[in-house]
Amino acid sequence: MVVDLRGFKSAKERRVGVEKELQIKLQNIASYAFDEAIVSSRNCENVIGAIHVPLGIAGPLKIINDQSYYLPLATTEGALVASVNRGCKAISLSGGATVYVENVGMTRGPVFKAKNLGTAMKAEIWIEENFKYLAKIAASTSSHLKLLKADYKVLGRNLFVRFYFDTQDAMGMNMVTIATEEMAKIIEQKTKATCVSLAGNFDIDKKPAWLNFILGRGKKVWAEVVLPKKVVGEILKTTPEKIAEVVERKVHLGSILSGSLGFNAHFANIIAAIFLATGQDPAHVVEGSLGVTDAEILENGDLYFSIYLPALMVGTVGGGTNLATQKEALSIMGVQNSKEFAEIIAGAVLAGELSLLASLAEGSLARAHERLGREKR
Amino acid sequence: MVVDLRGFKSAKERRVGVEKELQIKLQNIASYAFDEAIVSSRNCENVIGAIHVPLGIAGPLKIINDQSYYLPLATTEGALVASVNRGCKAISLSGGATVYVENVGMTRGPVFKAKNLGTAMKAEIWIEENFKYLAKIAASTSSHLKLLKADYKVLGRNLFVRFYFDTQDAMGMNMVTIATEEMAKIIEQKTKATCVSLAGNFDIDKKPAWLNFILGRGKKVWAEVVLPKKVVGEILKTTPEKIAEVVERKVHLGSILSGSLGFNAHFANIIAAIFLATGQDPAHVVEGSLGVTDAEILENGDLYFSIYLPALMVGTVGGGTNLATQKEALSIMGVQNSKEFAEIIAGAVLAGELSLLASLAEGSLARAHERLGREKR
């Protein structure tokens, strides 16, 4: 009874086919700004159109020793843009955020099956001893990719490998998958271990995991700001003490009691909104929800406020970054490369955390949601 | 030097202001299908336009005792729609997926500060003893909301509460925040405990956490299918044994070694694509990445394949579901309510897991990405 989509050659044909079949109208989905041919071959199969996500703008956000940035945020959740915006203001008035980025590298990791513990361990040794050779093979698959290092875990007769790659300004998942396949072939030949799966979950991609929290993945980012008491009072309508108390009781103790890997208020909201706006992989919001927010009262009564994300997965080329609207959103930040992009995200997360925690401290969260809410119908 | 966005009254004014200020062009972002006034008041502040995300379609997917569904998937990651599509075919040819949904309820949970352990415990007892009264207060804030139950944790002089609400067909975060504020006021009055934060991370929202894995949040969903050996061979190009081996070594052992809460291949990809298509909150991909995929070889050699998600956060009303394109995407599935929506997502996740794990078992992952890749430049 249902129509076979394979018969159709274009988004329009498919859309019309579905409309007929299901007796529905899809006229809004029909409008999009990207090139169907390119998108069909690179980003999405069986395209029928596009989803439009509202794009708001927050900022400017001052980053110390750098400049000020506007933040493009794609979201359907009322209050988020306003909240980040307020955080940006408080940070900028406090002199700006200090940010740090460390490039850990994209990971991909096969699982091999050997005859026993001993042969699995020998396979590990072979990889370590031939690392330069493997790096050459990896490099031969793309000029944008460099094999950096590997971690290993032998369990029974399984060898789990976690390769780390520098993928320049791309998030790089496809690159590293292709490179890993080439390396895995050689490893199979040389060690007689069998590659059971090119991705063995010791990578570990798009699943929350202590491995990524502890060892990092993609980029580690940090941001901090010292907020004078006065700015906290005037912009955030609360006190440093109240914010620090919410951080301690909610963000630390509450997360501890929940068995969480996210000791923060809402990293995921800010990450999701920037990722959507700029064509990042939204499933990497999972990694972006990991990390810690901290706050301290300094001796002079000011608020020291900081965030840390161990596994930020971003790129300024590849993936969805080439689509028309996403490219424009990236241009709003004017970023030159993925490191600068990560720095701005660190600042944005700092702003978002600060503002929501201040709302909670002040007691205005529910009112903000009532005013800017989404479930009115 | 940077322009103050507050001076602008419309998306166009704001967009033009940013274009001038930054010397960039945002013509593609300028096109969108939603109502600016509504979106500005409910979904996104400081709107300047929209991001267009390609929408692909997979299916039909047969759900046992129900019907067949097309799946709307918004993504910029090549190979995902094709992969889910293949999974749908294998499942449908095997007679369809069996799915189950349990409504756990949306959670919101304040943290209170009492004088000491004893008064914190007394506050807990007060809440338990006055639960019907609190439920009445909660119900008075919305006709779509019902307080179901609560969990508690006393730590030092802190009382953490986790209220569970039935929010009908809405995801319901705003509703439950407003209801919780009203209840918290009463609890403060009656128990003399202070509400430090309306959301105390014992809820726990948009952070990966064992609490949500163990107790559930939103909806728990399960899906299973029995795949004849022949279907596995013809559609998935591999064998039941190879798929079961990848599940064991990668999905179970690899995730164990990674300290993960996601014992699956890529739940997050399918969840993200459906969430984006249908106006769900993309930060809830975090909860959607939790869960377990399992596989077994049955005595007759067929493959028993199943998935379980403990914390699926979805709604068919509210949030981004009212936007024009998102509403159309929902209409493709023709869902009547959030329970049916959750069932289809369970089936979609089953299809996505099956297909990727088969690719890994067969060894074709890298080739698929090479063909449908995203980093070509």
Place this chain on the structure above:
Amino acid sequence: MVVDLRGFKSAKERRVGVEKELQIKLQNIASYAFDEAIVSSRNCENVIGAIHVPLGIAGPLKIINDQSYYLPLATTEGALVASVNRGCKAISLSGGATVYVENVGMTRGPVFKAKNLGTAMKAEIWIEENFKYLAKIAASTSSHLKLLKADYKVLGRNLFVRFYFDTQDAMGMNMVTIATEEMAKIIEQKTKATCVSLAGNFDIDKKPAWLNFILGRGKKVWAEVVLPKKVVGEILKTTPEKIAEVVERKVHLGSILSGSLGFNAHFANIIAAIFLATGQDPAHVVEGSLGVTDAEILENGDLYFSIYLPALMVGTVGGGTNLATQKEALSIMGVQNSKEFAEIIAGAVLAGELSLLASLAEGSLARAHERLGREKR
């Protein structure tokens, strides 16, 4: 070449056999105060003698509304008894510890295999509907045992059950295993599900797990004390602020960064020493290492200090509690039942945490270990 131990009938014969075979002397092991016949049939097979563990004494420790207790601590780790002793003194001088105990119950949990998701869920429903019947069966296996409740988890065609039992003053592992076997037989008959393992790790025994942290196992215990600034200075040689800082940076942040389930300084040391002294199962130190220590500065500058253990496994009868020396150690506390015993342990853990954290705050840890060290040779 090696001797077969089965030929021997007594500890002495076995010991002499081993001495001859290995050309060693075991004269110290030969001395013990327990009844060999009883121990051989209940506590330890193939007995050859005993290990002597030094027993120290700390206290008195004042528990509010109760009395003062000496604490028997069996340990070979220098500085532990002295440290707990100092904590007892500080607490007692501050008016004593307040303690709370909640009996969660001992757990045992089989895993059943059903035909599919649906039959696994039906088996769960059968258990729920016939709970009183099962409770009667459980009660019939021991007059000291009462089935309290159950938690369930269906995963694929597996049904995991977690039965909770009141085992009176026994830790009760054997009791609940026997009762669970009887219940499992009935469940198999009635539901056609197969019991794959009587203990399915959803219990979960002697493995660190969020399930036990979140839901509790055995007994949950809390303790708190308010220490005047003066007592902190005079007895603990530091300040409330310094202790609170160590708690925040080490116990909370350090544990967070380590992916820990133990947000404390050294619960395990105190638990191990009391467990050894009183004949508890030392493998339950694993559960005893779970939990949280917290500290706050009160408005008047005093130190509010508290501990929480979600899974304390103790008994005052059964197991090793009947052995001569262990019985005497229990008599030092004069406990009437397992609840009172758990209360004293809560106080002891409070004392141990307080003292070590004060040492760390003061900077004297290394010096204490240098003085009371164990590796001098």
Place this chain on the structure above:
Amino acid sequence: MVVDLRGFKSAKERRVGVEKELQIKLQNIASYAFDEAIVSSRNCENVIGAIHVPLGIAGPLKIINDQSYYLPLATTEGALVASVNRGCKAISLSGGATVYVENVGMTRGPVFKAKNLGTAMKAEIWIEENFKYLAKIAASTSSHLKLLKADYKVLGRNLFVRFYFDTQDAMGMNMVTIATEEMAKIIEQKTKATCVSLAGNFDIDKKPAWLNFILGRGKKVWAEVVLPKKVVGEILKTTPEKIAEVVERKVHLGSILSGSLGFNAHFANIIAAIFLATGQDPAHVVEGSLGVTDAEILENGDLYFSIYLPALMVGTVGGGTNLATQKEALSIMGVQNSKEFAEIIAGAVLAGELSLLASLAEGSLARAHERLGREKR
């Protein structure tokens, strides 16, 4: 009313004092084989006597390319020695266990407080750049100690360090504490960062933690054995398939659903019994409960069975190893050094896991406990 223990000079005086005060008799505790003066100064303050723990013997256990060993097990839990013994027999009849040990090193890790993110990162760089200098300082505190490497984590203005040390044949906690204090003094001087706590829980000692699971602590150990179908049937009374099924459903899936870090049956029981027998620190049973048991059916139908422990903390000198009975227990194994000791423990854990899992597979667990139970009264 309570007597002040400080007035007493000997175990006897203290014991008599307590007996009088509490009107109890402690005659069994009064008997012990250790030297009171040495124990008082090194192992236990306020000594009043000793606890006698029954010592059983299991084995012989054949280790491949090595020899056969008897295992000393101190326990009060009936059935444990018998169970390990049966595992030893099955392994020995199968040709013996293969074992591997990797020395990761004992960890100790201070937390420093700097002015901000930048100065905390600079302190990390200073430590890295002056690592040889610090290693020299560490080495100057003990001729048995060598600083190996360090891991770092910056969070806000905190720098967490995790130093790894080779401590030769000692477990080495005291040594590394003393060495770390000397290094911390220098780091404070040179970097202006303040050492808040000598142990910052990034070490992380005696608390279950993913950090230790993932990076290892003390020694990592592995063991494996291939059991012919016939041995499984004759000695373990079950089949390879049944054991593999219990491993999959209980040990893997059950632990996954419990949020566990112990994917095993009862590592902790065997570790606790050997630790007690040989004078190890029983609080390190916590680390010893971490790890994974795995099983597979080989093509010929034999059972491949393996265990992995990432964090085994053992020594053959120092701590309680010098006490008379503990020294004798060590002599039963005739171990030359801590590496050989760790190998035997790996084999013992393999034996214990195999036997209990076979009991569960066969369905005889409850009966064994009924026969060898502890709660009969």
